[in-house]
Amino acid sequence: MxxxxxxxxxxxxxxxxxxxxxxxxxxxxxxxxxxxxxxxxxxQTLGEIAGKEIDIQSFQNRLDVMRQNYEAQTGRAAGEQEIVALREQAWNQLIVDIAYKEQYEKLGLTVTDEEMVDMVQGNHISPSIQQAFANPTTGAFDKSAVVNYLKNLKTLPLPQQQSWAEFEQNLRSDRLRQKYENLVRTSTYVTKAEAEKEYMAQNTRASLRYLYVPFYSVPDTTIKVTDSQLESYLSAHRDEYKGVSTRTVQYVTFPVLPAKDDSAALYTEIKTLARGLASAENDSAYARMNSDIAMPTDMSYASMSDQLKEAVTTFVPGGVYGPYREGNTYFIYKYNGTKKDSLSTVKASHILIRPENPSDSAKEVARQRAEGILGQIRGGASFEAMAATNSADPGSAQRGGDLGYFQNNGSMVKPFEDAVFSMSGTGLIGRLVESQFGFHIIKVTDAKSNTLYRLAGIAKTIAPSQATRDEAYRKADQFAGSVKTKSQFDEAVKADKSLVVATANRLPESSSNVNAIQNAREIVRWAFNDKTDINDVSQVFETDDQYVVAVLTGKTDEDEVKIDDFRDELTAKVRNQLKAEQITSKLGAVGDLEAMAKKYGAGALLETANDISLATGLLSSAGFDPIALGKGFGLQKGKKSPVFTGENGVFVMELVDRTEAPQIADYTPYKTQLQQGIESRASFLLNEAVRDNAKIVDRRAKFF
Incomplete structure (x- = not known):
């Protein structure tokens, strides 16, 4: 008891x-x-903008509204990538609402109700309204649709009314931002003196002789750089090296690749689908129901894969072609004849010769050069080789001038497009074509065509089975469970020859990707976790079609800049300084350039640069070196400079001759050129200035 x-x-x-x-x-x-x-x-505190704290709940409420509007407009749930984009958009809206609003109020900028009416249904319709109420058939703006929508707005469901209210608020915000930027943009001014200086820089010509000893002529291994030297350089250039919080990780991946059984199963399925596609009464509907990827029903020859292009000559109406494998996807097509497109497609290559400046004399020089190249091609020279060595279009030059396929839809400048689509076949266009970019030498490599092939296509992607996924995870988990430190990580990788270590350097805290790995937010959050130390090994992360195990190998802190944060950059700078001192000492006093080069020995280059400008001049071996050009142009004829250090080496410059740019009465083209450059950067620079002034503290990475 x-x-x-x-x-x-x-x-x-x-x-x-x-x-x-x-x-x-x-x-x-x-x-x-x-x-x-x-x-x-x-x-609760997500960040701070212009002294105002942003709490997580208010931010989440704003994000939820944006997500609901997005899903209402698209008719589908927002995916992870869309959520990331909406989150960034919501944050930027807060910056506008707080930091920009502060500037608007100081300047007295407003958007009146009358302006809003004018933007929505008046005489100066906003481009956003024009796009939202465009006629779906013609694409033309329908003002009556706006009026009818507003008349019936109160009868619409509440979510649609709320969506319109937010849309109008965005219109008001955009107009305020536009006013602010225009105010700053129109306040910029280029003086006559600035325009004249630019004209002189582009048109004054000089011929130079110079002694050049590049830094690379002194082997890096002969220059020892100490940490104390790096620390001294960093202290003297502290403003150039801003601190930022980053993490460096090394990692191995265990890809989830379809096994042979997975591929065989899909191949069997695709053959069954081919029989079904052949007999389907509504083949387009059958294809849509069974395809993993949305497939076009009308295809031009240019848009086809190489395998499908080869089959075009064998096409018979009603015939099924394939399967064609591209990567992990099988394709089958049913051919239903052809039709004519309103647009034509062509393939062409070009060589662009661009004038050095807008002057008539520069254009004439460019024209003569282009005529010379065209003559060489007519005489049998390789178009591709001439493009690679002469074209001012770097993107196409490395492909022998190839621009690929394009349509006559305004994607190319009009003179170029007119010339190409006036050709009935293939071959070299026998004249120069001038556009605002310069002079084009053009070769049509695939004749224009407006034929569209009507195809019902099915694409099926090989998906790894659950057993395949489980096996990949088992390997990753076994690896992660066997290592706890960086040294153990390295030993395990060395023992498994199938693993390859990759490094992601200096990841920012907001990053969603790790190198090419998408949706890797969890890896980044692990790396920035306060409990994760250098040399710690992670658990297994699943990202798309692979498993990842990472090890933290480096940290930087925005509040404490250390030499290790910029070791490579600092070492290169200090090493070049030491090389410059060594080269300068060996060169000795300035005298005859040939004698100096001979005395110095291997590594000293004696070169000339004839008829170059200060604005765009290039030196033979040193390339564009503004320090060397400035020193050379600043000399008197026949005089030599002292030994000095340029961007890429040590120089002695001698001015052989200089032709001053002739005086002109009108500097307007150069003033316009400078003005356009300033205006094109105004929006970006203004945004940076507002953000800097707002002293933004962004802690979103701690929450998402």
Missing amino acids: ALINKIREKSGIAVTVIAVSLIFFIVGGDLLGPNSMFGGGNN
Whole structure:
């Protein structure tokens, strides 16, 4: 009996202990987590803009509204990538609402209700309204559609009314931003003196002789750089090296690749689908129902894969072609004849010769050069080789001038497009074509065509089976479980020849990707976790079609810049300084350039640069070196400079001759050129200035 009483006495304590334990089990993560009130953090503050704190709840409410509007407009749920983009958009809207609003109020900028009416249904319709209410058939703006929509707005469901209210608010915000930017843009001014200086820089010509000893002529291995030298350089150039919080990780991946059985199963399925496609009465509907990828029903020859192009000559109406494998996807097509497109497609190559400046004399020089190249091609020279060595279009030059396929839809400048589509066949266009970019030498490599092939296509992608996924995870988990430190990580990789270590350098805290790995946010969050130390190994992360195990190998801190944060850059700078001192000492006093080069020996280059300008001049071996050009142009004829250090080496310059740019009465083209450059950068620079002034603190990466 005494024992029973004892149990009764203690039962109340036991119940209390169990209840408290349950509470902590259920909400312990919230109460004791790193951002909890008991854990010492404040999980409500997402950031700060212009002195105003942004709490997580208000930000989430804004994001939820944006997500709902997005899903209402697209008719589908927002995916992870869309959520990331919407989150960034919501943050940028807050910056506008707070930081920009502060500037608007100081300047007295507003958008009146009358302006809003004018933008929505008046005489100056906003481009956003024009796009939203365009006629779906003609693409033309339909003002009556706006009026009818507004008349019936109050009868629409509440979410649509809220969506319109937000749309109008964005219109007002965009107009305010536009006013602000235009105010700054129109306040910029280029003086006549600045325009004249630009004209002189582009048109004054000089011929130079110079002695050049490049840094690379002194082997890096002969120059020892100490940490104290790096520290001294960093201290003297502190403003050039801004601190930023980053992490460096090394990682191995365990890809989830379809196995042979997976491929065989899909091949069997695609053959069954081919029979079904051949007999389907509505083949387009059958294809849509069974395809993993949305396939076009009308294809031009240019848009076809190489395998399908080869089959075109064998096409018979009603015939099924394939399967063709591209990567992990099989394609089959049913051919249903052809039709004519309103647009034509052509393939062409070009060589662009661009004038050095807008002057008539520069254009004439460019024209003569282009005529010379065209003559060489007519005489049998390789178009591709001439493009690679002469074209001012770097993107196409490395492909022998190839521009690929394009249509006559305005994607190319009009003179170019007119010339290409006036050709009935293939071959070299026998004249120069001038556009605002310069002079084009053009060769049509595939004749224009407006034929569209009507195809019902099915694409099926090989998906790894669950067994395949499980096996990849088993390998990753076994690897992660066997290593705890960087040294163990390295040993395990060395033992498994199938693994390759990759490095992601200096990842920012907001990054969603790790090198080419998409949707890698969890890896980044692990790397930035306060509990993750250097040389720690992660758990297994699943990202798309692979598993990842990472090790943290480096950290940088925005509040504490260390030489290790910029070791490679600092080492290169200090090493070049030491090389410059060594080269300068060896060159000695300035004298005859040939004698100096001979005395110095191997590594000293004696070169000339004839008829170059200060603005665009290139030196033979040194390339564009503004320090060397400035020194050379600043000399008097026949004089030599002292030994000095340029961008890429040590120089002695001698001015052989200089032809001053002739005086002109009108500097307007150069003033316009400078003005356009300033205006094109105004929006970006203004945005940077507003953000800097707002002293933005962004802690979103701690929450998402």
